[in-house]
Amino acid sequence: MNAPIGVFDSGVGGLSVLREIRQLLPHANLLYVADSGHVPYGEKPPEVIRERSLRIAEFLIGQGARALVLACNTATAAAVNELRGTFDMPIVGMEPAVKPAAAATRNGKVGVLATTGTLQSAKFAALLDRFARDVEVLTQPCPGLVECVEQGDLQGPQVRVLLQRYLQPLLQAECDTLILGCTHYPFLKPVLRELLPADIQLVDTGEAVARQLQARLGENAQLPLGGNGVVRFWSSGDTQQMARVLPVLWGSEGEVESLPV
Numbered sequence: 001m002n003a004p005i006g007v008f009d010s011g012v013g014g015l016s017v018l019r020e021i022r023q024l025l026p027h028a029n030l031l032y033v034a035d036s037g038h039v040p041y042g043e044k045p046p047e048v049i050r051e052r053s054l055r056i057a058e059f060l061i062g063q064g065a066r067a068l069v070l071a072c073n074t075a076t077a078a079a080v081n082e083l084r085g086t087f088d089m090p091i092v093g094m095e096p097a098v099k100p101a102a103a104a105t106r107n108g109k110v111g112v113l114a115t116t117g118t119l120q121s122a123k124f125a126a127l128l129d130r131f132a133r134d135v136e137v138l139t140q141p142c143p144g145l146v147e148c149v150e151q152g153d154l155q156g157p158q159v160r161v162l163l164q165r166y167l168q169p170l171l172q173a174e175c176d177t178l179i180l181g182c183t184h185y186p187f188l189k190p191v192l193r194e195l196l197p198a199d200i201q202l203v204d205t206g207e208a209v210a211r212q213l214q215a216r217l218g219e220n221a222q223l224p225l226g227g228n229g230v231v232r233f234w235s236s237g238d239t240q241q242m243a244r245v246l247p248v249l250w251g252s253e254g255e256v257e258s259l260p261v
């Protein structure tokens with residue numbers, strides 16, 4: 001059985017999750033939607049994100065998807081419950097890695113870099129309540145970073161200025177573990193490693209999400225078998241711009257189709 005898996009994000013950030021899925025499930029056919037015409041989600045009201053998520057999910061299902069991955073923390077916080085209530089299929093979302101970070105911190109101080117939408121969500125509050133009772137958590141919204149990654153700017157002067165501004169309070173508070181709570185941020189790991197002291201740990205959930213997807217497909221007897229999976233890309237924004245950044249963010253060239261919703 002090789003029904004495609006639909007994956008989406010507000011833009012190209014979810015490619016950091018798609019590459020983990022590809023590595024774990026190389027036989028899977030993957031459909032990826034970047035909603036770059038509406039990026040960033042992080043500063044938009046949850047109703048708008050829910051509406052976009054529903055339209056994109058319908059599109060992916062129309063293309064044959066039999067499982068969905070919300071490769072976006074902000075969309076998960078705003079829309080995963082709605083999607084699960086609407087579509088009867090495995091739907092995997094993602095959330096900041098609070099549980100692993102709480103287990104990994106040595107001094108009990110954890111910083112979270114994420115979008116404003118994620119940090120203000122009820123889901124995030126519930127996550128802290130559940131897993132971070134014994135640690136101190138500092139949150140840092142990071143407007144502007146997503147736009148840099150969308151442009152394929154992973155270590156230019158603008159990224160560095162923004163990161164220095166956002167990291168400063170977390171370093172001052174002596175956080176020893178930082179959560180990358182937005183799927184665009186793992187692409188900034190090389191520059192983060194340059195800017196941060198070597199003993200600070202970075203945690204994200206891309207790999208865990210891929211494993212969870214594998215488990216859900218297994219339960220549904222949907223694990224792809226044999227053959228090389230095909231990957232297709234759509235963007236609601238500038239398709240040529242996405243095609244330009246694919247080699248940097250995805251590791252190879254690809255055709256990008258225009259998203260009709």
Ligand code: DGL
Nearest residue numbers: 010040041042073074183
């Ligand atoms: N990549 C998304 C996330 O994981 C959202 C970025 C944005 O559009 O603000 O939260």
